[in-house]
Amino acid sequence: MATQFDPNNAQNLIEIEKQFAVKAVEHAQTYWNLLEKVNPRDLKLTKIDDEIFEHAMKEFPELAENNYEKVLVIDEDWMKSESGKKRWREFIQQYEKKVKDYNFGSLIRTDARQEYSETNTIFVTRIQFYVYEIARNRLGLNDKAHELAKEEAAKEKEKAEKEKARAEKEKAKKKKN
Numbered sequence: 001m002a003t004q005f006d007p008n009n010a011q012n013l014i015e016i017e018k019q020f021a022v023k024a025v026e027h028a029q030t031y032w033n034l035l036e037k038v039n040p041r042d043l044k045l046t047k048i049d050d051e052i053f054e055h056a057m058k059e060f061p062e063l064a065e066n067n068y069e070k071v072l073v074i075d076e077d078w079m080k081s082e083s084g085k086k087r088w089r090e091f092i093q094q095y096e097k098k099v100k101d102y103n104f105g106s107l108i109r110t111d112a113r114q115e116y117s118e119t120n121t122i123f124v125t126r127i128q129f130y131v132y133e134i135a136r137n138r139l140g141l142n143d144k145a146h147e148l149a150k151e152e153a154a155k156e157k158e159k160a161e162k163e164k165a166r167a168e169k170e171k172a173k174k175k176k177n
Contacts, residue, residue: 020105024123028107028116031133036149040142046099049134056131059091063135071135074110076122088128095127102127112136113144115152 034043046052057063062078063070070078078084095102106129107121114120124132136142 024105024107028121032116032149035142035146036153040137040146041140043137045130045134045137048098049130052095052099052127052130053134053138055094056091056135059087060131068135068139068141071132071139072112072141074108074122074132076110079124079128088125092125092127099127099130108132109145112141115145115148 079088092103102125104126105123106126107116108124108129109116109120110122111120133142136145
């Protein structure tokens with residue numbers, strides 16, 4: 001007979017952790033690619049972006065303080081403090097039946113003006129990711145990231161074209177000999 005699974009006492013299995021990490025990285029890469037291709041102000045992340053934005057601003061009025069400084073640069077200490085965790089937990093739970101994978105782990109950039117990097121990334125729940133990124137998109141705080149992503153894509157394209165030209169040159173040289 002199977003025993004009841006208790007997530008609070010479950011041990012993390014390395015393979016499961018790796019799968020979650022892979023999913024979180026894939027999600028971050030997909031989002032960065034979206035920021036490259038779509039003006040963030042036009043980006044819709046869920047069917048209920050309006051509701052999420054309005055609810056977050058009501059429940060976390062400090063996000064709107066100082067010209068949305070806590071949205072531009074995430075204050076992880078505030079977010080993960082005892083009172084912060086309690087408030088976020090209550091907020092997150094309200095999206096259990098509204099947002100798919102609402103509590104899955106996601107990677108988010110702590111500073112909206114920079115790209116994903118080891119020093120500019122933290123782990124949050126999917127609904128927290130939506131709160132911050134919907135706000136950043138609407139408020140124009142992701143405009144710099146959009147430009148960075150486009151520049152990065154252009155450099156990658158140029159690099160690929162140079163590599164292709166080099167390979168074709170090498171192939172032609174071998175053909176001659």
